Amino acid sequence: MEQQQLIDGITDHFNHQVPFHQLIGIEVIDVSAAHTLIRAPMKPELIGNTFQQILHGGVTATLLDIAGGLAAMSGTINKLSAIGIDEVVKRLQKISTIDMRVDYLMPGRGDYFEAEAHVIRHGNRVAVTRMALKNESGNEIALGTATYSVS
Amino acid sequence: MEQQQLIDGITDHFNHQVPFHQLIGIEVIDVSAAHTLIRAPMKPELIGNTFQQILHGGVTATLLDIAGGLAAMSGTINKLSAIGIDEVVKRLQKISTIDMRVDYLMPGRGDYFEAEAHVIRHGNRVAVTRMALKNESGNEIALGTATYSVS
Amino acid sequence: MEQQQLIDGITDHFNHQVPFHQLIGIEVIDVSAAHTLIRAPMKPELIGNTFQQILHGGVTATLLDIAGGLAAMSGTINKLSAIGIDEVVKRLQKISTIDMRVDYLMPGRGDYFEAEAHVIRHGNRVAVTRMALKNESGNEIALGTATYSVS
Amino acid sequence: MEQQQLIDGITDHFNHQVPFHQLIGIEVIDVSAAHTLIRAPMKPELIGNTFQQILHGGVTATLLDIAGGLAAMSGTINKLSAIGIDEVVKRLQKISTIDMRVDYLMPGRGDYFEAEAHVIRHGNRVAVTRMALKNESGNEIALGTATYSVS
Numbered sequence: 001m002e003q004q005q006l007i008d009g010i011t012d013h014f015n016h017q018v019p020f021h022q023l024i025g026i027e028v029i030d031v032s033a034a035h036t037l038i039r040a041p042m043k044p045e046l047i048g049n050t051f052q053q054i055l056h057g058g059v060t061a062t063l064l065d066i067a068g069g070l071a072a073m074s075g076t077i078n079k080l081s082a083i084g085i086d087e088v089v090k091r092l093q094k095i096s097t098i099d100m101r102v103d104y105l106m107p108g109r110g111d112y113f114e115a116e117a118h119v120i121r122h123g124n125r126v127a128v129t130r131m132a133l134k135n136e137s138g139n140e141i142a143l144g145t146a147t148y149s150v151s
Numbered sequence: 152m153e154q155q156q157l158i159d160g161i162t163d164h165f166n167h168q169v170p171f172h173q174l175i176g177i178e179v180i181d182v183s184a185a186h187t188l189i190r191a192p193m194k195p196e197l198i199g200n201t202f203q204q205i206l207h208g209g210v211t212a213t214l215l216d217i218a219g220g221l222a223a224m225s226g227t228i229n230k231l232s233a234i235g236i237d238e239v240v241k242r243l244q245k246i247s248t249i250d251m252r253v254d255y256l257m258p259g260r261g262d263y264f265e266a267e268a269h270v271i272r273h274g275n276r277v278a279v280t281r282m283a284l285k286n287e288s289g290n291e292i293a294l295g296t297a298t299y300s301v302s
Numbered sequence: 303m304e305q306q307q308l309i310d311g312i313t314d315h316f317n318h319q320v321p322f323h324q325l326i327g328i329e330v331i332d333v334s335a336a337h338t339l340i341r342a343p344m345k346p347e348l349i350g351n352t353f354q355q356i357l358h359g360g361v362t363a364t365l366l367d368i369a370g371g372l373a374a375m376s377g378t379i380n381k382l383s384a385i386g387i388d389e390v391v392k393r394l395q396k397i398s399t400i401d402m403r404v405d406y407l408m409p410g411r412g413d414y415f416e417a418e419a420h421v422i423r424h425g426n427r428v429a430v431t432r433m434a435l436k437n438e439s440g441n442e443i444a445l446g447t448a449t450y451s452v453s
Numbered sequence: 454m455e456q457q458q459l460i461d462g463i464t465d466h467f468n469h470q471v472p473f474h475q476l477i478g479i480e481v482i483d484v485s486a487a488h489t490l491i492r493a494p495m496k497p498e499l500i501g502n503t504f505q506q507i508l509h510g511g512v513t514a515t516l517l518d519i520a521g522g523l524a525a526m527s528g529t530i531n532k533l534s535a536i537g538i539d540e541v542v543k544r545l546q547k548i549s550t551i552d553m554r555v556d557y558l559m560p561g562r563g564d565y566f567e568a569e570a571h572v573i574r575h576g577n578r579v580a581v582t583r584m585a586l587k588n589e590s591g592n593e594i595a596l597g598t599a600t601y602s603v604s
Binding site for chain 4: 315319320321322323324325326346347348349350351352353354358359360361363364365367368371395396398399400401402403404405406409
């Protein structure tokens with residue numbers, strides 16, 4: 001129950017209180033232990049290559065990083081019973097990306113985009129996640145791998 | 152001379168016609184054969200972590216990718232005398248990021264940020280660049296490495 | 303048929319004629335359009351951390367790069383009917399790694415290790431592959447992503 | 454003085470007691486706070502591409518990882534006065550690579566190769582290093598970036 005409250009709190013925070021999330025227009029769809037999913041609609045101001053009318057690579061990187069960071073946070077919330085609510089909240093506010101790789105697979109065309117992430121290395125200090133960005137047809141636009149500081 | 156016109160054209164395009172560049176607020180400062188430099192002022196809407204009031208990691212990735220892409224374009228323009236203006240223009244419109252790694256070194260605090268890039272592998276098909284993001288005090292906030300398709 | 307001959311030729315070459323493959327002790331198990339698999343037995347001389355008696359990270363990187371390169375080669379062989387045997391052979395001899403990321407997930411313990419790879423971006427100039435290294439129990443020791451020049 | 458003993462101990466360990474280092478033939482040349490340097494002579498058994506007679510990409514990755522790991526260790530040794538000898542030794546035995554990116558810039562030709570590394574992010578839990586591999590003529594064969602767990 002308390003875990004779900006933390007997840008609801010983060011979801012609300014991500015959806016309504018992070019300025020750059022608002023600018024891009026992201027919405028958190030799902031946060032569970034094994035999986036996170038966010039969505040962002042295509043908008044004219046997210047275009048990078050005007051000749052091809054496709055998503056800017058920086059938007060792609062942003063969406064992957066948000067989904068990955070959320071997965072790292074979800075992993076931290078899972079440690080609630082072990083480390084307690086105060087420690088979890090403290091860690092959640094400090095989680096940060098150490099490094100990220102993005103692989104761009106095809107031009108970012110679509111009506112909306114979904115970034116999903118899952119944790120591939122659960123550590124006490126570092127979490128590593130893998131992410132995928134797809135459009136509404138399920139085409140894989142980009143894949144990512146990121147390392148987060150979680151303590 | 153024609154090379155400078157191409158650089159001026161790209162600079163103008165990057166500064167005024169790419170929607171996501173406008174949204175972030177970037178300005179191209181310098182494009183030369185060996186070096187590119189762009190700048191973006193801190194703005195409230197670029198904040199990612201509201202507890203620390205720092206730049207969103209996606210903005211960092213975006214600025215590094217723009218500087219790196221510009222360096223890859225500059226390398227293509229340098230081939231003007233070898234491949235001709237039509238081929239250069241065709242390639243410039245298609246240049247795309249294949250992959251990128253970002254290393255986040257310190258929180259993104261500052262009044263403005265500058266991303267610089269240089270090419271470390273000049274190929275006919277692929278260019279690899281290294282990038283750095285600094286604030287106005289010269290603190291290195293992030294480093295990056297990216298591979299671009301340039302043919 | 304000719305495709306299979308090319309695959310058999312590469313398999314034989316990888317297993318018996320590449321000096322560093324011999325030093326490590328790799329064996330190609332499977333090469334198909336969608337998947338490659340190689341195997342290497344644990345040997346005392348592959349140890350990196352003597353306190354933990356685990357595989358050196360450089361061996362892990364080597365096995366992932368071999369599997370990924372083989373997947374890139376397999377993709378090139380698939381273009382046989384389109385580009386002809388001479389062009390395929392010429393390209394196979396030149397295929398090279400542009401960049402690679404390795405994520406180390408757990409200590410490299412096991413009796414033998416298998417690296418598998420598949421292509422995530424098939425291009426005419428560049429192929430991107432993902433790789434995984436597992437031990438005989440199926441534990442994921444490392445994951446990788448690599449970009450290859452294939453033209 | 455005690456710091457220098459630790460460095461001498463690691464140097465001796467790396468040069469004579471790590472099996473895979475012996476197999477490759479590495480020698481630690483320099484370990485200081487800001488910089489590490491290792492060397493390996495070209496040997497027939499390190500060849501990867503027999504058509505071009507060049508170093509296997511896995512050897513390149515290995516040399517970069519060794520130099521980077523040594524730089525991470527050197528950073529840990531620098532904390533000696535702060536955390537004490539027992540804690541330093543414990544950490545040194547556990548230091549491990551979390552992730553690494555290698556950028557291959559030119560074919561690995563040369564009589565011998567030197568890999569150098571320096572730390573770009575000094576953390577209490579994670580260190581990030583950058584590495585370069587050059588031949589005896591100073592040509593840059595590859596660059597790398599790696600993240601190490603150091604606690």
